[in-house]
Amino acid sequence: MSELTRPMRRQDIRRENEKAILLAAEKVFAEAGFGGATMQLIADLAGLPKANLHYYFATKEELYRSVVQNIFEIWLQAANCFDVARGPVDGISAYIDAKMEISRRHPDGSKVWASEVMHGAPVLQDYMESTLREWTDGRVEIIRRWIEEGQMDPVDPRHLLYMLWATTQHYADFGHQIETLNGGKSLSDRQWREAKENIKRVILKGIGALPA
Amino acid sequence: MSELTRPMRRQDIRRENEKAILLAAEKVFAEAGFGGATMQLIADLAGLPKANLHYYFATKEELYRSVVQNIFEIWLQAANCFDVARGPVDGISAYIDAKMEISRRHPDGSKVWASEVMHGAPVLQDYMESTLREWTDGRVEIIRRWIEEGQMDPVDPRHLLYMLWATTQHYADFGHQIETLNGGKSLSDRQWREAKENIKRVILKGIGALPA
DNA sequence: TTGCATCCTGACCGTATGGTCAGCTTTCAG
DNA sequence: CTGAAAGCTGACCATACGGTCAGGATGCAA
Numbered sequence: 001m002s003e004l005t006r007p008m009r010r011q012d013i014r015r016e017n018e019k020a021i022l023l024a025a026e027k028v029f030a031e032a033g034f035g036g037a038t039m040q041l042i043a044d045l046a047g048l049p050k051a052n053l054h055y056y057f058a059t060k061e062e063l064y065r066s067v068v069q070n071i072f073e074i075w076l077q078a079a080n081c082f083d084v085a086r087g088p089v090d091g092i093s094a095y096i097d098a099k100m101e102i103s104r105r106h107p108d109g110s111k112v113w114a115s116e117v118m119h120g121a122p123v124l125q126d127y128m129e130s131t132l133r134e135w136t137d138g139r140v141e142i143i144r145r146w147i148e149e150g151q152m153d154p155v156d157p158r159h160l161l162y163m164l165w166a167t168t169q170h171y172a173d174f175g176h177q178i179e180t181l182n183g184g185k186s187l188s189d190r191q192w193r194e195a196k197e198n199i200k201r202v203i204l205k206g207i208g209a210l211p212a
Numbered sequence: 213m214s215e216l217t218r219p220m221r222r223q224d225i226r227r228e229n230e231k232a233i234l235l236a237a238e239k240v241f242a243e244a245g246f247g248g249a250t251m252q253l254i255a256d257l258a259g260l261p262k263a264n265l266h267y268y269f270a271t272k273e274e275l276y277r278s279v280v281q282n283i284f285e286i287w288l289q290a291a292n293c294f295d296v297a298r299g300p301v302d303g304i305s306a307y308i309d310a311k312m313e314i315s316r317r318h319p320d321g322s323k324v325w326a327s328e329v330m331h332g333a334p335v336l337q338d339y340m341e342s343t344l345r346e347w348t349d350g351r352v353e354i355i356r357r358w359i360e361e362g363q364m365d366p367v368d369p370r371h372l373l374y375m376l377w378a379t380t381q382h383y384a385d386f387g388h389q390i391e392t393l394n395g396g397k398s399l400s401d402r403q404w405r406e407a408k409e410n411i412k413r414v415i416l417k418g419i420g421a422l423p424a
Numbered sequence: 425t426t427g428c429a430t431c432c433t434g435a436c437c438g439t440a441t442g443g444t445c446a447g448c449t450t451t452c453a454g
Numbered sequence: 455c456t457g458a459a460a461g462c463t464g465a466c467c468a469t470a471c472g473g474t475c476a477g478g479a480t481g482c483a484a
Contacts, residue, residue: 009451010450010452033327035246049462049463049464050442051443051444058443114330117388117389118323118326118385120388128393132393155410156406156410162383162390162407163414165382166378166379166381170378177333180341180344180345181340181344194371195374202372202375202415203418205417205420206413225430229431250472261433262433263473263474264431271473
């Protein structure tokens with residue numbers, strides 16, 4: 001990585017190594033799960049000796065925690081699309097776009113997140129009970145207002161949110177299945193676009209937010 | 213389990229033990245993933261010595277394979293709802309009902325299946341390339357016919373199927389998240405019904421299958 | 425009752441894994 | 455230039471895990 005940047009500053013070293021480790025860890029955790037992942041595998045993928053991993057992350061748990069928190073940050077960031085919007089069409093469209101982009105660009109992270117939740121969120125339980133719950137409650141309120149304003153049908157806001165999460169997350173978590181059914185090839189740009197358009201159209205029409 | 217059925221027949225012994233082991237394995241694999249699951253844990257949960265597990269299932273892989281195949285059977289069975297139906301409203305409604313029932317009654321199995329796919333389907337790859345692909349292609353054809361007959365909008369059948377899988381599977385795989393957002397309590401009968409109704413209404417209306 | 429196949433299990437083994445550490449090299453402030 | 459702090463790592467350790475096996479218990483057909 002650095003044939004030319006010979007004299008690397010301390011800060012940079014730390015930042016780059018942590019980044020490389022986190023990236024490798026994300027991939028390995030996604031592919032093997034927490035239990036199946038090994039520090040050796042992560043180290044190899046990051047191109048570092050195993051002992052070096054323990055210099056930056058004391059334990060496997062700590063490393064895992066960092067990976068999961070990283071994803072959660074990205075996740076929350078995308079979630080803001082909801083706020084700026086004036087109505088369900090804008091808001092939900094933007095949110096679907098953002099979440100689909102995450103599924104496409106960070107499939108490993110999405111899988112780690114899914115895995116974490118599936119196993120009872122041992123690491124993120126407190127986040128779910130605080131940050132996630134608050135975010136959700138806020139969005140439920142927004143949707144409720146949209147309904148009151150007659151911008152969409154009276155659909156249960158929570159189940160609508162679950163539907164958005166499910167449909168978008170699916171393209172990351174079950175990406176392998178989708179690829180297999182796609183003749184073993186990953187989705188093309190065009191297919192990703194179609195996926196997004198389909199989801200948007202069905203959901204927006206389904207909640208009565210599209211002009212007749 | 214058998215204070216009164218003292219003399220247990222060979223057949224029964226085998227069947228009951230295999231059943232107990234598979235049930236325990238399903239739970240442990242769901243909670244810990246393949247890598248995190250241990251034969252000891254499964255044995256304890258099944259109430260048998262570890263060595264006894266290896267008498268019925270030679271290796272951890274073999275046991276896991278059995279669990280995954282079990283789920284796949286259930287999954288395929290539910291998938292037949294599609295065939296008997298005459299139109300999208302009947303077919304998709306029945307399918308959603310069936311898959312939601314699976315999510316509710318077999319959350320562990322659903323998680324194991326999700327985990328298997330997320331990790332690249334090491335065990336079920338061949339099934340996905342044969343059985344699953346055939347089933348999917350068949351259903352795509354059915355949906356295409358519905359579209360031609362004007363029973364629904366021209367929605368991409370594959371993405372519609374993914375949407376059905378995603379939304380229903382979500383209630384099992386992300387059940388913990390849903391429970392947390394539900395005040396830490398699992399969904400009531402009523403809430404499950406609402407979930408199903410919401411999904412059905414949004415999707416059926418979204419694909420233009422509901423009478424105006 | 426007898427002989428045998430099935431069922432069962434405590435004790436054991438080799439290996440892989442997470443983690444440690446002593447001591448090395450490199451950076452950099454003063 | 456220098457010394458201390460930060461970065462690095464090969465070798466090592468304790469443990470836990472998947473799997474084995476010899477030998478005992480049990481049901482069952484003849």
